[in-house]
Amino acid sequence: MSKAGRTAGLIGAAVGVLAAGAAAGVAFERQVIGRRSGQRKQLEAEPFGSLRGTPYIFTADDGVELYVEVDELKRSRRQPPPRRLGRRTPPPLEDLTVIFAHGYGLNLDAWHFERRDLAGIGTMVFYDQRSHGRSGRSARENISIDQLGKDLYGILERFAPTGPVILIGHSMGGMTIMALAEQHPELFGDRVIGVGLCSTSAGGLDRVPIVFPGKVGMLARALATPTVAALARIPDVVERSRKAGTDLSYLLTRKYSFGSEVPPAFTEFVNEMIAATPIEVIAEFYPIFALHDKYEALEPLQKVECVVIGGDKDHLTPFDHAEEIVRRVPGAELVEVKNCGHLGLIEHHREFTAALLGMIERAEQSLGGAG
Template sequence: MRGRVIGAVTVGAVGLAAAGAGVGVNRQRKRIAGRAPDDAPAFGSLHSEPVAVVADDGTPLHVEVDEPEAPAKSRLRKAKPPLTVIFAHGYALEMDCWHFQREHYRTAGVRTVFYDQRSHGRSGRSPIGNATIEQLGSDLLAVMDAVAPEGPVVVVGHSMGGMTVVALAEQHPELFGDRVVGTALISTTAGGLEPSRILFPMVPAWGSAGPVGRTISALARTHKIVDGVRKAGRDVALVATANLAFGDDVPGSYVAFVDRMLSATPFEVVAEFFPGFSSLDKFDAVEVLAKVPTAVICGTDDKLTSIGHSRKLQSRIDGSTLLECHGAGHMVILERHSEVNGELDRLLAATGAEDAR
């Protein structure tokens, strides 16, 4: 009987949230579809041969390495280990979200590594209790040890991926200034996050109503029902994605791409990671990043990890830079990819990347 009651509450609550968001959906859907000429980039098409990396708790992580072609002159002598840039994605996304960065650095001839965080994308599901920011920091080290055991490394994190980088800094400060020669923290924070902000459109237009933590726990117990409701409310979810993920008008393909990644993440996974955001408190740990060039990047219209978080990060990391992308939202890596890529290029130059390649 308890299960039926929870299920009824789940469907009713999500249904009411969706119905509330549905006001004006048709109008907003037309605005999304007509925002800009849609160049239809082949999102999700950039891949390389996968590498299986096993985390310290046995979880298999899906990792891909883009190896640049070695310059002719380096083939004639013993080359130094190349610079490697490792990209860590955010909550309910997957490695494909770095589409424009991956495309850019393939052209630039930089060795890059992309991986799906545990329980996301093509990686294995995390054991119960290990879906934590701390574990993600350990996973990043496992990836680094497996595919970049030698040579300098730059770590780049977006949203939860930025928290992953901060967790690594807290656990292994000795790596920064040694193996890790640069960091980029994009649309992220090290604490003080309002949990309801990061719900994204996982439960369409849930808003801030109700005790979020208890609500998520209840929904998690009937996660299959929630997944069904999410799929049924595609129009509402698309509008929620457009409004929460982006600041300016973007091509409809961008919205659909992000929504597709969000929709592919089971709500059970969303619920498993959710508690860690409210307890996150690692601002003291970010100070170690002052040992290396660090770039902080955020859109000024980020509704999930607002610009204030990035300003605080920059103030706590001596010598770091802050790029504020005016009017951009949380998915600044897509929305303002040229600005983001340019800032990452400057970061690599500051680390001596040209000499390492």
């Protein structure tokens, strides 16, 4: 491979991680590269990607086929709910549906821990966003946050046609929920009784520096879109590097996704999801985040139980973006997780799941009180 090809491949690996949700800075610690030692045994037993539900294919309004998995609530309400997080979850509403929307560059398996620890809370619906995971590729002209909102509306109508619904989104998935609120505000406080927003933003991402702080980071942001677009024109070169499992790729994933030391298995899991997202998809979606502005769409969230969770070391959707959402949604709970990067739903999954469970409990209680 030529020197230019190797360089493009490495840049492609970096861009793929950046896009999927990164913090800032890459430190080449030798102890991290030493993941192949006994340190790997820490979480070898965690079955990432093995939690599977009943599969479905849902056709979006523009014909794109979305891959969906449903974990049905099969347990009788008379049986005690599973013990999770050191306490018992409340008896589930018979017809409660919880829908999860994942972030950019990932897939539905990103919810591994939440899926495991919230099992039994209700029927749970997971889906791969268009062009991600097992879902079909979208036409370029239909790649937008608004279209993702339309996709979510279709998923809700198809898989939760009746009964109360709770929506949970990470990063781009949180933006998807905001788009739905803008398009169908009548759902909130009626069908939708609770919302969980994880590591996300309602706008202003074009003013967030990437890789480096200050003016240098803003220059990097300005160069990112044309760089990603250029890399998308040589996908074979880029994909060979991204899927090679190199030490550089591993380090980039770890440093750009987490805010603390995490078990190697966490990084490997995220690295695999990112590498499975084609560079063309990364390039097609990246520009939509600079255009994202859903501040005015937040008003319907005041009608439901809402929790906004963020990490203090998230440099892609900084915590002050979570604070701004809560400022515009009076009554929403704000949860700051310390030493936490953009992928807190994996890095600090116990804290994220506990906050989501609290929101679900309050939503169910408020519904019971209303009845």
